[in-house]
Amino acid sequence: MSRPHVADLPPREAAPTEGGPGGASLFRWLDSWVIDPRDEEADPHEIDWVRVVPFLAIHVAGVAALFTAWTPFVLVFAVAFYAVRMFAITAFYHRYFSHRTFQASRPVQFLFALLGATAVQRGPLWWAAHHREHHRNSDAEGDIHSPVVESFWWSHMGWILARRNFRTRTELVPDLMRFPELRFLDRYDSLVPLLMVPGLYALGSALEAWAPGLGTSGLHLVLWGCLSTVVLYHVTFCINSMAHRLGSRPFETKDRSRNNLLLALLTFGEGWHNNHHRYPASARQGFVWWELDLSFYTLRAMQLLGLVKGLRPVPARILDERRAQ
Numbered sequence: 001m002s003r004p005h006v007a008d009l010p011p012r013e014a015a016p017t018e019g020g021p022g023g024a025s026l027f028r029w030l031d032s033w034v035i036d037p038r039d040e041e042a043d044p045h046e047i048d049w050v051r052v053v054p055f056l057a058i059h060v061a062g063v064a065a066l067f068t069a070w071t072p073f074v075l076v077f078a079v080a081f082y083a084v085r086m087f088a089i090t091a092f093y094h095r096y097f098s099h100r101t102f103q104a105s106r107p108v109q110f111l112f113a114l115l116g117a118t119a120v121q122r123g124p125l126w127w128a129a130h131h132r133e134h135h136r137n138s139d140a141e142g143d144i145h146s147p148v149v150e151s152f153w154w155s156h157m158g159w160i161l162a163r164r165n166f167r168t169r170t171e172l173v174p175d176l177m178r179f180p181e182l183r184f185l186d187r188y189d190s191l192v193p194l195l196m197v198p199g200l201y202a203l204g205s206a207l208e209a210w211a212p213g214l215g216t217s218g219l220h221l222v223l224w225g226c227l228s229t230v231v232l233y234h235v236t237f238c239i240n241s242m243a244h245r246l247g248s249r250p251f252e253t254k255d256r257s258r259n260n261l262l263l264a265l266l267t268f269g270e271g272w273h274n275n276h277h278r279y280p281a282s283a284r285q286g287f288v289w290w291e292l293d294l295s296f297y298t299l300r301a302m303q304l305l306g307l308v309k310g311l312r313p314v315p316a317r318i319l320d321e322r323r324a325q
Helices: 023-027 053-065 072-098 106-117 124-136 152-161 180-187 191-210 218-241 261-266 273-278 294-304 316-324
Strands: none
Touching (some): 053 218, 072 124, 072 218, 072 294, 106 180, 106 191, 191 218
16 A cells, blocks of 8 residues: 655644643643644643543542442453453554554454544554654653653653643654544544443443343443553553563563563563564564463454454564574
């Protein structure tokens, strides 16, 4: 497929900055492609507190869930909700959109972009663009979430809240900019989470009426959905903050990426981070049989069903290099 010229990309809009410093931030809750000229001039560590209120609110709701009933149903629901969205992030936001390690049809691509959006980690273009920038400057100047260059907490979550990192760097994802549906999901990245809340509330209310034995309700399910999201947040964030500090290094890479078994289990394979930084073009991050990679196994099953194809393997030379070390 040919790549679009810059002139062919959709125009960006300028945000009105009149009406106080929070005006543009409020407007961008709905349209994240609106530009605030202050972003590029801001201190790299300046946090846009108005814009991140929803992020903080999800954490408050997640903590509130701990003070409600722990029923078997909501525990299973929270774990399943976590698992589906973790796969969408690891297999598609990361391995597909960021690295193009396999091929998928346009409907499958959109479906998993939509599921990824329910993880409330911004849109697929924003996610992929920042991740590609991370690989270009890993653990060096220009890596916005390195725990080596910055502090642990900044690499874990501070960078996400920073004003300068709000913009989708569309110039880094021209291959993804070809698809208007992906541009829509990215530009209106709050739409899916906003629709998800009443959806969870409606499901919980229906279960309360039709299956009261499950012990849930509309508000109950919303709060536990938020708790699942908070856990998903911080497990994902640990790849940035911990997988460059704790673990083994079977490969000598230019950065300090490490393999971490616990993170690999929690993130369905992403914890084999040193492997990934040595060869990011592979759809598989667990390079040897005992490195469990649930995302890759699921992708293999999807390939057998014809949903994806062309899973890129780990080259023999990379495996030989590991054995030699």
